Amino acid sequence: MSDALLSIENLWVKYRQGLSAVAAVQGVSLTLAAGEIVGVVGESGSGKSSIGYAVMGHLGGAGHASGMLKFDGIDLLRMDEAGWARLRGRRMGMVYQEPQSALNPAYTIGEQIAEGLRYHMGLSRQAAHGRAVEWLERVHLPDPHAIYRRFPHQLSGGQLQRAVIAMAFATEPQLVIMDEPTTGLDVTTQARILDLVADLRDRTRVGILYVSHDLRVVADLCERVIVMHRGLVVEEGPAVKVLTRPTASYTKRLVASIPDLHRRRTLLRDNTGDGEGAVCVRELPLVPQERRAAPTLLQTRGLGRTYQSHGRATVACKEVTIDVRAGESVALIGESGSGKTTVAKCVLGLERPSRGEILLDGAPLPASVHDRPPALRRRIQIVFQNPDGSLNGRRTVRQTLRRPLLIHCRARTTEEADGLSAELLASVDLPQAYLDRYPHELSGGEKQRVAIARALGAEPDLIVCDEPVSALDVSVQATVLDLCRRLQAERGLAFLFITHDLGVVRQIAERAVVMLEGSICHIGSVDSLFAADAHPYVKNLIASIPGRRFGARRPPEVPVA
Amino acid sequence: MTVDRASSITRKDFLALLGGGVLAAAPWPAGRVAAQGSGVLKISFRSSLVRLDPAFTVSSDEYVATQTIFDNLTRLDANLRPIPGLAEEWSSPDGGKSWLFKLRSGVRFHHGRALEAEDVVFSMQRVLNPANASPGRRALGPIVEVTAPDASTVKFTLEGPFAEFPAILTGTFGRIVARDAVDSLNQKPIGTGPFRFVEWVRGQHLKLERNAEYWMPGLPKLNEVWLVSYPAQAAEQSALATGETQMMWDIPLSLVPVVSRLSNVQVTEIPSTGFQPIAMRSDRPPFNDARIRRAVKQAINREQVMRFVLQGRGVVAQDTPVAPSSAFYANVSAPPYDVAAARKLMSEAGHSGGFPLRLFASNERAGCIETAQVVKPMLEAIGIKIEIQQVPWDRFNAEVWKKETFFVSNWVGRPTIDEQLYPYFHSTGSWNEYNYADPEVDRLLDQARRELDLSARRGLYGKVQEKLAYDGPAIIPYFSNYATARVRGLQGVPVSPLKWVDLREAQLTG
C-alpha cells in the first residue's frame, strides 16, 4: 500500500510498570489513505488511545512503541526531535477528548490557534490572526472575532471542541488524530461536531484516525473500522459490515449492548459479572404493563428554583409538575443545563425549591433532607451519575451498606447487618467477597451496583437515578440497566430516571418528561417521543442520536443462542 | 593587652581631695593652638540609648553620651580628683556646709548663648525638684538650696558640712543644661560640652560633631563622634575588627581574650568599682525577714560566682559596694558560705520546706543573667526554687528595678564614698532598689555625711559596711574588671574605673 498516508504494521505499545511491562497494544495493523476516516473502537482500557499517541510519538516516559509505523513513507519510530518538530502540528494534528483541559487556560482561543500558524507557517502576527479567525468561522463558531479574544473557560464544551478542531486543521495537516472528541458532549452538539468533521474531511482531503468508544458515532462517520479489545484487534472491515454483521463474539456483544431506540431488549445474564460473553439479547414487550391504576407516589407541583449569584438570578427550573406512580419508571430527559438535576435534588431534599412543593403520597415533604424524619427519608433514595464520587473512598463496601440497615432498624446488630449486606450485594449481582473492598478496588459498573445496593438497603419506594450509566462503557451500561429493570419488576420500585440518552429511556422508562431550559416541554409515554407531533426539540434530539446509518441498516434479529 | 592598675582611687588621693577648702584652678596649657579637628570616632555599645536628658538618664552608656554633650561645674582627673570644669574655682567659707562656685567666662552653649549662673541653678533645681521625678534627686548630695548671687557665681547650701561635694557634682546629674532649651533635651540636647548634637537615630546611633567654640582652647580634636549601638556581640566585634568602629566601650569579660587577639586593637583591663548586686526587697516577704536574707547570703559561694561569671577577672566582694581601693574600705566579711547554716536559718524563719521565687536579670548586661544562672542551683540547695526571668535592659529599668522582689542589678562605680552608699542604702536614697529602711544605717549615713573628722567618718562608714555585710539587702559577690578596646591609633581617652569616657583630648592617628 504505497499510497497509504499512514500505515501501521504489527504495532506494540508497552508501558513500563515497575520492573515489568504492560502491553496496551498488541500487534495492531492498519492503513489510512488521504481523505479517509478510519475508526478505532473499543471500551476503556482497550488500548485504542495508545495507537493515536504512538502515531504522534507521545507515549510519555514509560511508554514504548515497536513494530512499523509509517507516515507518508517516513518511519515514525526512528524519528528524532528535529524530525518530529517538522511533523507535529504541521503535517499531523490532534483533537482531544476533553477540550477544556487540552487548551491552555491562560491564553485566548485565538492566540493558541495563531501560535501554531506563526510557528509552522511563518505567518506574521497579523496574518496568523486573520487566518485563525477564518478557521474559527469555518468551524461554524458564531462571531469568530469575539471568540478569538475569549479564554477557554468562557466557551461551552461544544464551542471548545470546534476551537480545538480549528487549531488542528488550521496548519493544513495531512493527518488528524481524533481521540474521543465528542465524549462528554450533548447528543445534539455531538451530531453537529460529527457533521463538521465529515465536512472538513470532504473539503481538505485530510486523513482522519478517529478513536471512540461509541460504535454508533463510528458507524456514522467512518468508512472502515477496527474493533479493539484488551490491546488486540478483534475485528476489522468496512464500518457497515462490522456493525451490522459482526463476526467476533466481542463485537457481537458490543453491538447487542447498544440501547435500541425501537425495541426494548435484555441481555441474557451471564456469570462473569463484567458482561463478557453475553452476546444474546431477548426482546421485551415494547412498553411494559402500564401502571395507570397505581396510586401516585411522588408529585412535584409548580417546582421552581432560582439561583442568586453576584446579584444576578439564574433560573434553573420553573413550573415543573411531574408525578410518579408507585412502581412506575419515569424518565426525565434534557441536555446539560436543562434543570433536570435540580429537579432531582429538590425531590431528594438536597436543594431547597424557591417555589412549589413536593408531595409524597399526597403529603407535602419538608424541603430539606435534614428536616425529613428518617421514616420519610427512607422512601426516596438516590443513585448518582459519577461512580467515583458516589461512594466514600475511605469506607469499605461493608461499612457503606451497613448504615442504611442500622439507621432504619432493619438490623439490630452489626452481624445481622453484615448478613443483610451480603444479600444486598447478591441482589446486585456482586459476590459477598466484595464486602471488604474499598471503592478504588472496584470498577465503575461495580461501584454503581454498590450504590444501588446502598439505596436498596433503605427499602425505598422510589429511586432517583441521576444519569447512572452515562459514565459507563456501553456493555456495562446494559447490565446496569438490566439490573434496574429487574429490581423494578421484583420489588415494585418506582424510578425517576434522569438521562439525556433516548436509547436508555427506551430501555427503562414507561413515561418520559422532557425538559428544555428549565421547563417541561413534553410529557407522555415513551412512544409519544417518537410520534410525528412531538415537540420540535424532541425531534431534534432524536435526529441527533448517532448511528443513523447503523439504524438505517438494522441487522437481522440476532438469534438467541 | 595592658592592665592599667594605676588609675584606681587610693587612700592618698582621698586625703588630697579633702585637703583644702579652695582648690586652685590649674591653668590650661596655653601653648596649644586651636587646631582644626580631624577624624571621626565611632564608639560601639551593646545597648542603645534611651534618654539624653541628663536629669533622667539611668544607665552608664547614657552617662557617656551626656558627658560628651554637656559639662559639669567640676570634673574628675585621672586620679578621680575633682578639677575645674565650668567652674574656674570653688571654695567653702564655712568648712563644707556652703559652697561657692565661680563660673568660667566666655563659655557658650551650643545654640550660642553664654553660660550664666542661672543656668546652673536651673539645672540643679531640675534634678532636685520632686515634681520632676528625676532619678538623681537624692544623688546630688544633701543640698538645701542653690542660688546665684551674681551672674558668674553659684552658691550651694547643704544640710551640713559635706567634704566630697565638688566631686559629687562630676556625675551625670551635675550636668549643666541651657535653661531656655530644656523642652527638646531628649530630642536635640543643648549643652556646653566638647561635642554638639547632630543626629540621633534611635536604636542605631547618636552622631555628634566638634564644638568649634569649646572653651578649652584647641579642643576637642576630633571632628565627629558617633555612639553606635550593636545589640549583637559578634557584630560589635566585627565592626571593631574591620575598622567600622574605633572603640568598644565595654567588653564582656569572657571575651577579653578573643578581642585581645585582634591585631589592630589594644585592650585595656582595669579593676573597676562596678558591681552586680543580687537585690532583695527588704520591705516585703520573704526578704523582710533578716534571717532569710542571711540564709541567702550563706547559701551563695561568692568565690564560685566570681569564677563562673568573671572567669576570675575581678575580685570577690562582701556584699558592700565599697571596693578595696576605696579610702573608706572596711575589711568586713559577709556570713561565710555554709549551706547547713543557711538551711538552719531557713527553718528558723519557718521556711524549712523552701519556697518558689522569681529571679529577674537582664540579658543585655554581661554578667547579670550569668550570675542568676550560677546562683540558681546554690539557692535551690537550701530550698528556694528559682525561676529565672530574663528581661531586656530597658525593661529591667522600667519594670524590675525597684519593683520586683528579687533581681540581679548592675552598677558602675561612683567617685565618692557618699555616692557609693547613701543613694543605695539610705531609706530615702535614689537608687534604693531594695526599699531598705534600716534606722541605724540611715542614722550612720546621715551622720557620716556631716562628720569632718576623717577617722570618725571612716568608723561610721565601717559600721555601715559591717551592717550591710551581715544582713544588708544586697548580695554583692564581686567587683568586676572593666575592659575596653580601642584601635591602636586612638589616643587621649583615659580609661576610667567608672566607665566614663572623656573625649576632649581624643585623637586618631595613623
Next chain:
Amino acid sequence: MDAAADRRTRRADLGLRLGIIALGVVLVLVFAAPMLLPFDAETMSADAILSPPDVRHWLGTDHLGRDVFARTVLGGRSTLALAVAATALGVGIGASVGMVAGYKAGLIDNLLMRTSDAVMALPSLVLAMLVMVAVGSGPAAILLAIVLIFAPRAARITRSVVLNVARLDFVAAASVVGESQTSVLVREILPNVWPNILVEACLRFSYAILLISALGYLGIGIQPPTPDWGLMISEGAAYITAAPWMIFGPALGIVLAVISVNIVGDGLQERIGARLRRTTAHV
C-alpha cells in the same frame, strides 16, 4: 497503568520510611539519651568554660562550663514536647472548628473565617510576642501563643477541604440514606479530611519547633538556665567568634528535628496524593 505514578508512590513510601527513621533517631536521642549522658544540662564547671569539643564534651562547653551536647539533647526534649502538645491542641481545636464551619456554612462560618482572617493578618511571631507580653513567658504562655497561631490556620485548611468533600455525592447519599448531620460529619467527612489534617499537623509541628526556638532566641520563650535551642543560640551569639561550637549543637538540633518532621510530612502528602491518583486512575 501509570508506571511513573507507581514509582512516585514507592519513592514517597521510601521517603516516609526514611523520615520516620530520622524522626525516630531524633526522638530516641532526645528522650532516651539524657539517661546515658555523663553530664547534666545545668551543671556548671569552672574548669571547662568555653572549652572546644573533645572526647569528654562532644560539642564543647558554654560560657558557664555546661556541656553543650547535654544541653542540646535536653533542650530538644522540652522543645519537642512543647511543640507536640501545642500542635496537637492548636490543630485539633482548629480542625474541629473548621469542620463545623465548613459543613454548616452560613453566619457562624462567616464570623469564624473573618476572625481567623484578622488573627492571621498578624505575623505569627508578632502574635506570639504579643501573647508573651500579655501573659508572661513560660511554657504555658508559649502553648497558648502557638494554639492561637495554629488554630485559625488549621480551621481554614480543614474548612476548605470539608467544603470540597461536602460537595461530593456520597455525602448527599449519606443524608438521603438517613444519616444525621453529626453522623455525616463524623462518618463520611472526617475520614476524608483527616489525612489533610495530619499533613497540616506535620507541617505545623515543624513550624512549632521553629517558632519556639525563635521565641527562645528573642529571649521571651523558655527562660534560662533551662536549655532551649533558640535560647542557646542567642547565648552563643555573644561568643560566636570565641566559641562557635556553642551554636552548632542547638542549630543542628533544630535542623535535624525540622528536617525529619518535614520528610515525614512530605511522605504523608505524597502518599495521600498517590492514593488520590490511584482512585482516579482506575476509571
Next chain:
Amino acid sequence: MRSVLRQVAIRALWAIATLIFTSILVFTATQLMPGNVAQLILGQFASPEAITALEVRLGLDRPAIVQFGSWFGGIIRGDFGVSPRMEVPIAPILIQRLGHSLVLAGLSLCLVALIGITLGTIAALRRGRALDRVLTGASLVGISMPEFVTGSLLILFFAGILPVSGFAPPQEGLWRWLSHLVLPVLSLTFIMLAHVMRTARVSMIEALGSPYVRTAVLKGLPKRTVVLKHALRNALLPTVTVIGINVGYLIGGVVVVELVFSYPGLGRLTVFAVQNRDIPLIQACTLTMAGIYILASFTTDMIYLALNPRLRAE
C-alpha cells in the same frame, strides 16, 4: 471589564474590613497587657497624683471603646501617638523604620521569586535526576533552617569580610548600602527560597504533565516555548500564592533577622516595643505589620487575578 473592577473593589473592601477587625484585635490585646502608659511616660519616680493627672490628660480614664475610637481616628489621620519610652511621636520613626524594612523585605522577595521560580523550573525539568535530587535536598535543609541559625552562621563565616550589622543609608554610597544588606537578605532568602522553589517545582511538574502542555508539544512547538510560555505561565499561579503567603512569614522573619544583624527596621522597633511594653508603639508596629500583610494578600490576589483569566471574566 466591569466584573474585574467589581472583584477588585470587593477584595479591597475585604482588605479594609480585615484591617479594621485586626486593629480591634490589636487594641484589645494591648488593653490586656500589664503596664500603665501614664507610668511609662512619667517614669519610675512619678507620684501617683501625677500619674492620675496624666491619665486624665491622655484620656486613659475613658471607656475602652472611646479610647479605641480616638486611637483609630488618630491612625486614620496618620497620628500613631507618642511613644512613652522614646518620648517622641511614633509616626516619623515608624515610617523611617518601615522604609528600611521594606528595602530588606522587598529585595529578599524579589530574589526569592526570581531564584525560586528558576530553580523550581529547572528541578521540575530534570525531575528525578541528580540535579533535582540535589536541589530538593537543599531545599529541605533550607526550610529547616530558621533565620537566626542561618544568620548566625553567616556572621561566623563573613565577619570581617562583609559588615555583619547595622545599616548604611544609600547616600553614603551604593556599595556601602548594599554591603550592609547582603547578609540579612541572604538569611531571609534562604528559608523562603526553599518554600518557593518546592512549590514552583511541584506546580511546574503538574503543569508539565497537564493536557494543555501535551497539546502544546503535539502542536510541534519548540521546547522552550512549551516550557516558558505554556507550562510556566500556569505554574506561576500556585507559586504566586505561596509567595504571597510567605510575605506573612517574611514579616516575622524580618523581625528575627533585624535583630540578628542589628538592622534598624520595623522588626527591631517592634521587638523594642514589645520588650519594653511600650504600648502605643506595640499597637502601631503590630498594626503596621498587619497592614502590610493585608496589603500583600491584596496584591497577591490582584496578581493572581491578572494571571488567571478564569477569575477575571464573568
